[in-house]
Amino acid sequence: MTNRIWNFSAGPAVLPESVLEEARENLLSLGDTGVGICEHSHRGKPFVAVAEEAEVLCRELAGIPDNYKVLFLQGGASSQFFMIPMNFLKPGDTADYLVTGEWAKKAAKAAKPFGNINIASSSEDANFNYIPTEANYSDNAKYVHFASNNTIYGTQFASPPAGFNKDAFLVCDSSSDIFSRPIDVPEYGLIYAGAQKNLGPSGVTLVIVRDDLVETGNSDQPEMLQYRIHAASDSMYNTPPTFGIYLMMLVFRWIKANGGLAAMETRNQAKAGKLYDFLAGSSLFSATAKEDSRSLMNVTFVTGDADKDAAFIKQAEAEGFSGLKGHRSVGGMRASIYNAFPSEGVDALIQFMKDFEAKA
Ligand SMILES: Cc1ncc(COP(=O)(O)O)c(C=O)c1O
Numbered sequence: 388m389t390n391r392i393w394n395f396s397a398g399p400a401v402l403p404e405s406v407l408e409e410a411r412e413n414l415l416s417l418g419d420t421g422v423g424i425c426e427h428s429h430r431g432k433p434f435v436a437v438a439e440e441a442e443v444l445c446r447e448l449a450g451i452p453d454n455y456k457v458l459f460l461q462g463g464a465s466s467q468f469f470m471i472p473m474n475f476l477k478p479g480d481t482a483d484y485l486v487t488g489e490w491a492k493k494a495a496k497a498a499k500p501f502g503n504i505n506i507a508s509s510s511e512d513a514n515f516n517y518i519p520t521e522a523n524y525s526d527n528a529k530y531v532h533f534a535s536n537n538t539i540y541g542t543q544f545a546s547p548p549a550g551f552n553k554d555a556f557l558v559c560d561s562s563s564d565i566f567s568r569p570i571d572v573p574e575y576g577l578i579y580a581g582a583q584k585n586l587g588p589s590g591v592t593l594v595i596v597r598d599d600l601v602e603t604g605n606s607d608q609p610e611m612l613q614y615r616i617h618a619a620s621d622s623m624y625n626t627p628p629t630f631g632i633y634l635m636m637l638v639f640r641w642i643k644a645n646g647g648l649a650a651m652e653t654r655n656q657a658k659a660g661k662l663y664d665f666l667a668g669s670s671l672f673s674a675t676a677k678e679d680s681r682s683l684m685n686v687t688f689v690t691g692d693a694d695k696d697a698a699f700i701k702q703a704e705a706e707g708f709s710g711l712k713g714h715r716s717v718g719g720m721r722a723s724i725y726n727a728f729p730s731e732g733v734d735a736l737i738q739f740m741k742d743f744e745a746k747a
Contacts, residue, residue, distance in 0.1 A: 393732040396710035397538050397685060397723040398563065398584040406637040406727075413633070424633050429626055437633050438622070444639035445593070448648055451572050456601055458594040458614065459622040459632050464490075464562045464581035467592065468497035470612050471558055471577065474604035475529055476502035483507040483528040483555070485548060488515045488537030489716065494560060495532070507531070507551075514717065515540040517677040524551040530576060531555050536564035538584070539714040541687030541721060542680040547574055556600065564684050565593065566642060567726055568652035576600050582631055584684070585725045587638050591631030642726065651726050652683075658724050658733045659683040665737045671695075671744040675717060689719030690747075696720060699743055708736060 394401040410424070417424045420433050427434040442457045451457060460466070471494075476482060480502045484495035486509040498504050508522035515537060524531065531551045536543040543564060547557060556576025565580035572578070577596040583589035594614070601614045610616045616624050622632075642651060663681060666674045666688055675687040690696050696719050700712050713719040724733060 392707040392709055393735060394709050395722045395724070395728070395732075395736075397714070397721060398581070398725075399589050400584050400723055400725050401727050402587070402634070403638065403641045403727045406634065406641050409637055410634055417633075425630050427629065429623055429629050434629055434633075437629075437636055438627070441632050441636035441639060444636065444643060445595075448566060448639060448642055449570050449572055449595070451595055454598045455572060456594075456596050456598060456614070456618045458596065458617050459627055459635070460592045460594055460617060461590065461628055462592065463589070464560060464579060464592055465493070465497075467560070467579040467594065468494040469501075470614070471530070471532065471579075472498035472501035472504075473608050473612055474614055475600065477605065478502070480529050481505055481525050481527050483522070483524050483531040483551060485509075485519070485522060485531070485533040486511060487518055487542060487544075488534060488540050489714075490538065490560060490562070491532070491534040494534070498532070502529075510542075515542065516675055516680070518542050518544055518680040522548065522551070524555075526552050528552045528555040530558050532558040532560070534560040534562070536561070536567075536682050536684050538563040538685050538723075539721075540717060541674075541676045541682045541685040543682035543684065545679075547571075556597070563723075563725075564682070566648055566651065567655050567684055569648040582635055584723070585638075585727075587634040588631050591628040591635060593635070638727075654730065655683040655724070655726065658728065658730050659686060662686050662722060662724070662733055662737065665740065669740070669744060671747050672720075672740060675719060684723060684725055686722045686724065687713055687717055687719065688722075689713075693718065695747065699740075702743065703736075703739060706739060708739060 413424045415423050417433050445457050483505050486492050486506050505525045507524050508519040510517050510519050558577045561578050562580045563584045565585050579594045582591045601618045666672050672688050703711050711720045713721040
């Protein structure tokens, strides 16, 4: 194998090696077609088969009911920040936003031109290091938007928010924990995720959306920004991100072969659990997120001394641990350990941290 190192990047992030190897083969020729995956027409049979398999596996893995559409869109998760209010809010309508991190805050900001945006809860008072347990929901919200995992701050909702207006539907930005654990799709109106953490490369965004919302969404928006249009053309209204969809299909196969979403959750709990256990017993490092809000995907920690943090990151880089620098708004370190990050890499990091601590 090539000299791959432990990649803790928050995204684009590590992908399963077997997936990359298969993709490498298929870059030159998809199966025996003699045409590489990036060179196939999206309307041709070989690619259509790929897109169909991606959708079938996605539905199977997440138990997506028939009354939901699975869409493969472009523009990143950030484009969902405005597509959602553009499709679902009319002037004067209200939507509730739970602001538990920078991305959730950006989503709320992007929605502002399209309706009354009520910040139902926020953890900004403590630099987003916790998930609030209470929210001031409005009684007329059309939908409630939240980010299930806060990539920058290392916090995660243990379960979806509850107690909001019963006529509102739930919208989830699941970019950094999609398919890391089982998901009860019928609880949601719309789930979206940029692929580049748990599902594939950047450039493709998975959207799972309930049919009635697709049908009743605003039709006076540019066509590229209407779910209705993408749904009616099976995500092929324009040229879709073919390579991203292909890689996502391979990642879905990998998740299935490795036991599905329940098995992913068990593995993720074990990986994050040993890192948090080590942090709890460490005299040098400590986790930054509140215990009841900690993410299984992004583990954020500090030494409490910016110079030591910098020295740690530098030495870690030198020893083959990349991507550990925390986001600038939190500082310190962040180990992103998505589905494809191997357990042995977490063990290696813990050993490295132990050695660093002994010498500090
Ligand atoms: C939770 C969350 N939402 C949204 C985004 C933005 O995604 P994109 O870069 O695909 O627009 C990110 C990116 O890291 C994220 O972590």
